[in-house]
Amino acid sequence: MAAAAEQAARTTPTPFYLTSEAEIAAAAAHLEAAFPDPWVRSYSLKADPLPAIVSLFNDRGWGANCVSLGEINAARHAGMPNAWITLEGIGKGPEEFDAAIAAASTGAPFRWVAIESLDEARALAAAVQKYLTPLSTPLRVLLRLNPSIEPGTHAGLAVGRGSSKFGSDLAEITAAARLIAADGAGIELIGIHLHAGSQLRDLKEWETAVERSLAAYAGLVSEGLITEATHQKHGTLCVGGGEPVALDGSDDPAAQARAFRAAADAAWSGAAGPVPLVRAIEPGRALVATGTYLIARVLHIRERAEVVSGPLALPGALASNCERQVILDAGMGELIRPVLYGARHPVLPISSRDGSTRLSAVHGPICESTDALGAHQLPEGIARGDLLAITGAGAYADAMWSPYNGRPRPARLLLGVSGELSELRVRGLI
Ligand SMILES: Cc1ncc(COP(=O)(O)O)c(C=O)c1O
Numbered sequence: 001m002a003a004a005a006e007q008a009a010r011t012t013p014t015p016f017y018l019t020s021e022a023e024i025a026a027a028a029a030h031l032e033a034a035f036p037d038p039w040v041r042s043y044s045l046k047a048d049p050l051p052a053i054v055s056l057f058n059d060r061g062w063g064a065n066c067v068s069l070g071e072i073n074a075a076r077h078a079g080m081p082n083a084w085i086t087l088e089g090i091g092k093g094p095e096e097f098d099a100a101i102a103a104a105s106t107g108a109p110f111r112w113v114a115i116e117s118l119d120e121a122r123a124l125a126a127a128v129q130k131y132l133t134p135l136s137t138p139l140r141v142l143l144r145l146n147p148s149i150e151p152g153t154h155a156g157l158a159v160g161r162g163s164s165k166f167g168s169d170l171a172e173i174t175a176a177a178r179l180i181a182a183d184g185a186g187i188e189l190i191g192i193h194l195h196a197g198s199q200l201r202d203l204k205e206w207e208t209a210v211e212r213s214l215a216a217y218a219g220l221v222s223e224g225l226i227t228e229a230t231h232q233k234h235g236t237l238c239v240g241g242g243e244p245v246a247l248d249g250s251d252d253p254a255a256q257a258r259a260f261r262a263a264a265d266a267a268w269s270g271a272a273g274p275v276p277l278v279r280a281i282e283p284g285r286a287l288v289a290t291g292t293y294l295i296a297r298v299l300h301i302r303e304r305a306e307v308v309s310g311p312l313a314l315p316g317a318l319a320s321n322c323e324r325q326v327i328l329d330a331g332m333g334e335l336i337r338p339v340l341y342g343a344r345h346p347v348l349p350i351s352s353r354d355g356s357t358r359l360s361a362v363h364g365p366i367c368e369s370t371d372a373l374g375a376h377q378l379p380e381g382i383a384r385g386d387l388l389a390i391t392g393a394g395a396y397a398d399a400m401w402s403p404y405n406g407r408p409r410p411a412r413l414l415l416g417v418s419g420e421l422s423e424l425r426v427r428g429l430i
Pocket of ligand 1 (some may be wrong): 046047088089194195198241242243257283285286350
């Protein structure tokens, strides 16, 4: 990767994102081994919706889990057929409904649409009724359960908590299912959708979330809200994503994927009522986080103590407390996770500088104090123009890019499995 980054930096201005196809393939293979067919595997585009990345998953038989018309278009651009597209998200609006209805009306429906609330079920039913022609195939939906667990992750990622804005409790699920049965002509309720949170480390809690989802599913079947015919043919539970990634390399991703599968199996085998035939996962981060590096250059270096404590100290991963300051040409615009979630992304030198290293405060170029990457061991002799790689920049990095301070969008490059470099997006293009 270092050699490819140096080669690319001769012609591509920094910062740029460099993705290793081999690393993405390895991450995908771990999840494919743990969740083989007939598990339905979809890639959650929110982690990185670049069509060229999505098409790597398309080629491996993964579907596309989308939250917006923009992501649906990216999935289509990557070659995904409607039958492999799932649509979910707390903020779906008329554009997303229209896309789902249009797909069903042409006989090529999305795999499913996951509904977040009773109000959303009402809005979708009304949108289908307003459509001028009856749908030629049913618009299949899941209802998203809020499993009300303690996901054991960062507060900003704990979407399976009862207090989060995501999903519905059992009473709301039942009300939405009854509404669909009464007013949802053209809509077929096929099951339950779950996503308990991201960077999930507490698998016991996750297993509880899957158990609750299975119980919710069984309740809908026994009330006839999922019909017997649907249960037999299309009954579905999607258990979401959330598999964690440690950027310091301390995880064993194959073992982790197996542990998630074992927890799902334990929930399925303990289920009392009718269980869904179709089982699905939709990871994002675990597939793409580690395969992409943000390649940056050193802009300025100076000796300046940053030993700060008390209320004005930067929190967690942003804090430095050391005596050398290194300013890079990449920062929170290209990678917002440190400031958003306190994420620590190791920074590795690429330009070789032999000898000792020194703890250095690494900052980005943006006019915000929180544009910082914390303290990292960097070569003593580091100099202006040296190249560095910020690791773990594949998930929720380019996807959350911001042009703040008038900065152009970085180029995207791919290091292919046989070592060739290709440009996936030129610098400056949105
Ligand atoms: C519903 C849903 N599914 C899947 C994902 C992907 O999660 P992760 O990237 O942690 O695997 C998310 C992330 O927010 C989500 O909200």
